[in-house]
Amino acid sequence: MKALREFVDKQKPHFxxxxxxxxxxSTFEAFETFLFVPNTVTHSGxxxxxxxxxxxTMIIVVLxxxxxxxxxxxxxxxxxxxxxxxxxxxxxMVGFGLLKVLPVIVVSYVTGLAIEFAFAQSRGHEVxxxxxxxxxxxxxxxxxxxxxxxxxxxxxxxxxxGKEVFGxxxxxxxxxxxxxRAFLFFAYPSEMSGDRVWIAEKADAYSGATPLGxxxxxxxxxxxSDWSMFLGTIPGSIGETSTIAIxxxxxxxxxxxxxxxxxxxxxxxxxxxMGLLFNLWGANAYMDIPAYQHLIMGGFAFGTVYMATDPxxxxxxxxxxxxYGFLIGFIAVLIRVFNPAYPEGMMLAILLMNxxxxxxxxxxxxxxxxxxxxxxxxxxx
Amino acid sequence: xxxxxxTVTKIKKGLDIKLIGEAEKTIKDLxxxxxxxKPTDFIGVFPKMLVKEGDLVKAGTPLxxxxxxxxxxxxxxxxxxxxxxxxxxxxxLLEIKIEADGKxxxxxxxxxxxxxxxxxxxxxxxxxxxxxxxxxxxxxxVIANPADKPKAIFISTFDTAPLAPDYDLIVHxxxxxxxAGIDALGKLTEGKIHLNIDANATHSKVxxxxxxxxxxxxxxxxxxxxxxxxxxKIDPLNKGEVIWYLYPQxxxxxxxxxLSGKFDATRVIALTGSEVLRPAYYKTKIGAAIExxxxxxxxxxxxxxxxxxxxxxxxxxxxSYLGFYPSQVTVIPEGNYYELFGWALPGFDKFSxxxxxxxxxxxxxKYRLDTNYHGGERAFVMTGEFEKxxxxxxYPMQLIKAIMVEDIDLMENLGIYEVDEEDFALCxxxxxxxxxxxxxxxxxxDLMRKEMS
Numbered sequence: 116m117k118a119l120r121e122f123v124d125k126q127k128p129h130f131x132x133x134x135x136x137x138x139x140x141s142t143f144e145a146f147e148t149f150l151f152v153p154n155t156v157t158h159s160g161x162x163x164x165x166x167x168x169x170x171x172t173m174i175i176v177v178l179x180x181x182x183x184x185x186x187x188x189x190x191x192x193x194x195x196x197x198x199x200x201x202x203x204x205x206x207x208m209v210g211f212g213l214l215k216v217l218p219v220i221v222v223s224y225v226t227g228l229a230i231e232f233a234f235a236q237s238r239g240h241e242v243x244x245x246x247x248x249x250x251x252x253x254x255x256x257x258x259x260x261x262x263x264x265x266x267x268x269x270x271x272x273x274x275x276x277g278k279e280v281f282g283x284x285x286x287x288x289x290x291x292x293x294x295x296r297a298f299l300f301f302a303y304p305s306e307m308s309g310d311r312v313w314i315a316e317k318a319d320a321y322s323g324a325t326p327l328g329x330x331x332x333x334x335x336x337x338x339x340s341d342w343s344m345f346l347g348t349i350p351g352s353i354g355e356t357s358t359i360a361i362x363x364x365x366x367x368x369x370x371x372x373x374x375x376x377x378x379x380x381x382x383x384x385x386x387x388x389m390g391l392l393f394n395l396w397g398a399n400a401y402m403d404i405p406a407y408q409h410l411i412m413g414g415f416a417f418g419t420v421y422m423a424t425d426p427x428x429x430x431x432x433x434x435x436x437x438x439y440g441f442l443i444g445f446i447a448v449l450i451r452v453f454n455p456a457y458p459e460g461m462m463l464a465i466l467l468m469n470x471x472x473x474x475x476x477x478x479x480x481x482x483x484x485x486x487x488x489x490x491x492x493x494x495x496x
Numbered sequence: 497x498x499x500x501x502x503t504v505t506k507i508k509k510g511l512d513i514k515l516i517g518e519a520e521k522t523i524k525d526l527x528x529x530x531x532x533x534k535p536t537d538f539i540g541v542f543p544k545m546l547v548k549e550g551d552l553v554k555a556g557t558p559l560x561x562x563x564x565x566x567x568x569x570x571x572x573x574x575x576x577x578x579x580x581x582x583x584x585x586x587x588x589l590l591e592i593k594i595e596a597d598g599k600x601x602x603x604x605x606x607x608x609x610x611x612x613x614x615x616x617x618x619x620x621x622x623x624x625x626x627x628x629x630x631x632x633x634x635x636x637x638v639i640a641n642p643a644d645k646p647k648a649i650f651i652s653t654f655d656t657a658p659l660a661p662d663y664d665l666i667v668h669x670x671x672x673x674x675x676a677g678i679d680a681l682g683k684l685t686e687g688k689i690h691l692n693i694d695a696n697a698t699h700s701k702v703x704x705x706x707x708x709x710x711x712x713x714x715x716x717x718x719x720x721x722x723x724x725x726x727x728x729k730i731d732p733l734n735k736g737e738v739i740w741y742l743y744p745q746x747x748x749x750x751x752x753x754x755l756s757g758k759f760d761a762t763r764v765i766a767l768t769g770s771e772v773l774r775p776a777y778y779k780t781k782i783g784a785a786i787e788x789x790x791x792x793x794x795x796x797x798x799x800x801x802x803x804x805x806x807x808x809x810x811x812x813x814x815x816s817y818l819g820f821y822p823s824q825v826t827v828i829p830e831g832n833y834y835e836l837f838g839w840a841l842p843g844f845d846k847f848s849x850x851x852x853x854x855x856x857x858x859x860x861x862k863y864r865l866d867t868n869y870h871g872g873e874r875a876f877v878m879t880g881e882f883e884k885x886x887x888x889x890x891y892p893m894q895l896i897k898a899i900m901v902e903d904i905d906l907m908e909n910l911g912i913y914e915v916d917e918e919d920f921a922l923c924x925x926x927x928x929x930x931x932x933x934x935x936x937x938x939x940x941x942d943l944m945r946k947e948m949s
Contacts, residue, residue, distance in 0.1 A: 116836045148872055152838030156831050156867040160917070160934035161924040162806045163513070163658075163828070166846035166853055168871020170839035172878065172928055175852050241872050285875030285929075371852045375880060431879040432891060480894055484909040491734035 123147055141235040145242035173244040175373050176421075179364035180251045183354040183417065186347055188212035190357065191259040194314040194350050198321035215259050215315050216353055222263045224250040226270040234279045243284035245291075245427075246274070252292035252421060255354025256414065256462075257299075258307060259315040265303060269295040289469045290428045293462055300462070308458065313350035325351050326412040327451065327458040335400040344411040355417040358410070365420040374424045377433060378440040382419040385444025386410055393452055401452050409448050418447070418461040428469040435475040443468045504695040505729045507716030509887040511849060511922050513658045514862045515806065517827075519766040519775040521665050526765075526778040529596040530785035531574050532817040533559055535589045537810075538570070538629060539938075540638045540945065543589045551578045556603035556625055556759040559592050568639055571626025573761035573781050575601035591817065594783075607757035610680035618683040622750065625759045629820070630746035631684075634727060634739045635913040636945045646740040648687040648731050653703045653744055654694035654714075656721035657805040657921075661766035661823045663744045664700040665777065670748055671702040677751030682708045684740070692726045703744075718807075719887065724919040728888050733914050745823055765818060769802075769827035770864040771795045783817050786825060790814065798830040800867050807921035808934070831868025839871065846870075849885070849926045874929040885922035888914065892923055896933060899940030904947055907940055917941070 129135045130143035147153075148170070157164060192208030192215075227246045235242040253270055277294035278287040300307045310324040317323045326344060329337045339349050347357025355361075368374025390406025397403050409415055423429065423443050430439035443464045450460025457463065535543040542563040547553060553572040561569040576596040584590045605625045610618055619642050622628040633640040640646070653663050667674055681689055688710045693703055695713035704711065712730055714720045723741040733739060742750075745763055752760040761782040768775050773793050780789075786801065802809035804822035818825065846853045847863045855861065882892040890911040898906040917934040924933040 119836070120834055151834040151836055152868070152870060153872060154832045154834050155869045155872075156800075157869060158811060160808070160932050161921050162800060162802055162809065162811070162826075162867050163847075163865040163925060164869050164871075164930065165850065165926045165928075166838075166843060166848040166855075166870045167850045167926075167928050168839055168869075168930065169874045169877065169928055170871065171852055172850075174840060241874070243874060245877065283875065285877045372850055373852060373878075377880075426879045427877055429879070431893060433880055433883055436880070476894075480891060480910070483889065483891060483911075486889070487734075487909065487911055490732065494734050494737070 120151065123150065138236065141240065141242055142232050145232065145235070148241070169244045170247075172373055173247040175367065175371050176248045177251055179367040179374070180248075180255065180354070180421065182360035182363040183255060183357060184216075184251070186357040186360040187255060187353040187355075188216050190347060191215050191315050191353060193348065194259070194323075195316055198314050198317040198323065200318070211315070216254065218263055219254040219257055219261065219266050219353070220251070222266045223253040223270050226267045227253070227274050230271060230274045230279070234283060238283070240283070245278075245284035249273070249291045249295075253295045255421075256292060256296045256352050256417070258312040259353055260312055260317075261299070261306065265299055265306065269299045272298045285427055287427055288473075289466055290422055290425045293422055293466055293469075296462055297466060300457075313352075323350050325349065325458070330401050330404070330412075330451075331455070331458045333400045335404055338404070338408075341408065341411065344408070352414065352417075355414045358416045361416040361420050368420065368424065374420065375426070375429070375436055377436045378424045378429060379419050381437045381440030382423050382444040382447075383410060385441035385446075386415060386419075386448050387444070388441075389445045389448035393448070409451070413451070413459050414461040415444075415447060418465055419444070422461075422465050423468075428472065430472040430475045430479075432476050432479040435472070435479045438475050439468055439472050442471075504713040504715050505726075507714060507720040507725060507729075507887045509884055510656075510717035510719055511885045511926075512656065512717045513806075513847070513865075513925070514860065515658045515768075515828075516770040516862045516864045517768050517772050517775050518659055519661065519768050519777055521662065521777070523665070523764055523777040523779050526780040526784065526789060528780065528785050528788045529576070529598065530579075530593070530787075530817075531576075531596060531781065531783045532591040532593045532785070533570060533573070533783050534591050534817065534819065535560065535570070537820040538562075538639060540636070540942070541568070543570075545581065545589070545592075547578050547592075549578050549581055552576070553578060553594065554601040554603050555761070556605065558626065560589070562639075565639075565641065567623050567642060568628060569623065569626055570629060571603075571759055573759070573783055575599050593817075602758040602760075605753065605757050605759070608754055610676060610683060610754045613683065615683045618680050621753065622680070625753050627750055627753050627759055630749055631681075631740050631742055634724065634733055634741060634916065636941050637916045637918075638945070640740045641738075644738045644740075646685045646687065646738045648739050649681050649685050649689045650692065650723045650727055650730075650739055650741040651689065651709075651744065651747060652692050652721055652723045652726055652741070653700075654692070654698055654721045655743075655805075655823075656694075656718035657807050658718075659766070659768035659775075659824070659826060660721070660805060661764070661768075661777070663823075664698060664703075666764045666823065667700055667702040667744050667748065670751075671705070673748045673751035673755060674702050674744070675706060675751065676754045677747035677749070678706055678708055680750050680754055681742070681747070688731075690726070690730055692723075692730075694721070716887075719919060719922065722916075722919055724914065724916045725887055728914055735908060735913060737913075743821070743823070746821075763818070763823065765789070765822075766824045767793070767827075768824060769806075771797060771799050771827040771829055780818070782820055785815075785817050786812065787815060789825065790827065794827050795829075798832070800828050800830050802826040802828070806865070807925065808918045829864065829866040831866030833868065835868075850881075850928075869930050871928075871930050873931060876929050876931070878928045881926055881928065882923040885926060886919070888919065890914065892920065895940075896920075896923075896931075896936055899936050899943075902940075902943060904944070907944060912940055912944055 192211035273295035393402035447460040447464035543560040574596040582591040691709040695715040803819040
């Protein structure tokens with residue numbers, strides 16, 4: 116460790132003002148702080164500080180993404196061989212999945228981090244860690260066969276338009292990973308929807324429809340069993356299919372307190388309430404499916420645990436989070452059942468509520484402000 | 497007044513940070529002849545010097561006054577000679593150093609029973625003697641304005657900050673001084689004097705037998721002992737209102753002024769922290785040099801000496817002096833080291849409120865914490881963290897942001913008059929983004945004070 120520290124200290128002057136590589140200061144700093152927690156000390160105020168920092172926070176979210184990632188890698192292989200009528204062993208499936216998934220991850224990280232580093236440098240900021248999470252979320256919401264150039268374009272769009280134009284990490288309005296997903300969805304609809312894209316190198320004869328795809332055409336009979344939807348052995352985006360893997364991630368996020376339990380619980384509540392309302396109405400087969408099935412199909416679980424809980428784009432007040440989450444679940448199911456063009460409602464529901472989150476907070480704050488004014492009035496009266 | 501034992505205000509949100517180095521409950525005498533008054537201890541005061549180097553002073557001799565409120569004077573705490581007037585960058589007045597002559601001469605302001613005096617006389621005595629600066633006000637936490645009529649006076653008799661001094665011990669045997677102080681304060685407000693005690697820990701008769709006060713009981717973690725929290729729960733501040741506040745040793749100084757006629761700056765200090773070899777209480781005077789306090793009594797590591805506690809205290813040098821207000825000195829290790837992959841390792845010995853380190857499993861562990869930031873400063877990302885340690889009906893993050901953009905109306909609407917920088921200290925400790933929140937809150941308070949004057 117000491118030798119490494121000495122090496123870093125030796126290189127440091129080159130990257131500081133007046134050094135040869137002054138232009139790469141942010142990059143150097145990013146790598147330095149990746150290796151070493153810096154030696155900066157407090158000077159006033161609270162002299163002691165909590166051990167948590169942004170790196171720790173983000174790495175925990177990445178950890179929480181590991182279960183759906185691993186399951187996704189296996190499932191990409193499993194679905195591929197299943198569609199081709201083959202049933203190989205575990206490892207060939209994982210191998211095939213790795214070949215499909217790893218390049219998407221690499222492209223997402225390389226594109227996103229390159230842009231982040233460039234912006235940090237031009238602004239003279241430190242590199243923010245937010246993309247460590249976004250860079251993993253983006254691959255997990257992609258269909259397995261997505262062309263790599265699309266991943267690159269979508270990531271660039273999400274980072275630049277979704278985040279940096281607003282001022283970077285912490286300032287964005289929309290969830291960057293969902294911005295990437297939405298960009299592809301609207302820019303290249305044929306690559307991002309329909310029955311073809313959910314299984315990598317699918318045999319043509321095999322139906323690749325997702326549960327939502329079946330329901331879109333009111334084929335409730337063709338739905339896979341609850342168990343396979345819960346387990347995730349169904350076609351879908353890379354990381355979204357397995358509710359159980361996502362639940363493992365949710366446990367990590369809730370146990371560490373990094374993901375908002377408030378938001379997760381209220382999204383689930385919102386989805387269930389809308390599902391039950393549809394049950395009461397019961398105008399078609401889609402409305403009649405049990406409300407809980409909405410939770411284990413499509414991107415509902417993934418969106419609930421990893422996307423809706425993004426603290427930057429969500430409501431920031433504790434009370435606001437309840438409304439925000441509930442409306443996401445509610446609207447997601449509403450879009451699913453009512454909108455003939457988009458089988459999945461989760462992405463749009465979250466993006467919509469991202470836009471409304473500041474408004475929700477505004478009203479929560481107003482009620483606090485009113486209370487204060489009323490108290491002051493009571494005194495003067 | 498009587499103690500209503502049935503109503504205890506329970507503070508639920510907050511955090512007790514457990515540190516190594518609690519002071520042993522014995523009071524030793526600290527002998528020194530080096531003292532100083534630091535004008536920087538007084539928020540918003542622009543000092544105008546009244547003495548020069550070499551002048552002889554007695555306890556109670558005016559040293560400087562506030563340029564903008566010139567009836568507020570600051571007096572010498574000892575008799576002796578002005579040794580040095582130390583200035584810093586831009587000629588900011590840093591320290592007025594006084595070498596005590598050991599004669600203990602003091603100006604006689606006349607011993608009088610405060611109950612026989614009217615408000616004007618009480619105020620004049622406090623102002624002339626230099627005792628007035630002990631009385632501070634909310635909002636803004638500046639020295640009280642004698643022209644104001646506060647709606648109440650708050651005295652917190654317990655401190656919940658890490659390694660805080662035990663006021664029960666400090667006031668023991670000084671019941672008469674304390675009551676005289678309360679009697680004097682009683683002349684200053686038409687409202688109540690709120691004497692706030694810890695429902696579980698305060699047992700001193702000095703507090704519980706006080707007359708002319710309303711005793712309120714509080715329980716719960718830090719910041720339950722902060723007057724800001726107590727005001728918020730008992731009699732919240734509205735725009736335009738003023739509350740005055742003091743701590744027990746300030747009341748004792750007022751009491752001694754009326755009983756003896758002298759400015760007696762005696763103060764008991766808790767010397768605490770992991771780097772102190774024998775943490776204990778020391779009886780000295782305000783502004784005493786800290787060198788005799790620390791000499792041979794601190795570890796050999798690189799240290800941070802804090803006048804006050806680790807949450808809100810002021811960093812001072814080894815050759816510096818005690819501050820005017822704190823009853824505590826804390827010594828902890830400096831944290832200027834690099835840590836390989838510190839953010840990624842499990843970190844069993846790390847202190848964190850978040851459950852992202854395993855230490856949350858060991859609730860009663862006492863820590864030896866240093867001054868390292870444990871990360872770089874970032875934009876605000878996480879939400880809902882501050883609310884866990886901030887027991888006000890105020891949205892902390894939103895108020896901080898309003899201050900950062902200097903939105904006066906929003907700051908006012910979100911309750912800036914009700915808070916002080918110390919109320920945000922825990923938010924600052926746990927902040928993932930490593931923002932210096934107390935500095936921001938101070939800026940906001942200064943800005944509001946300027947706008948409102």
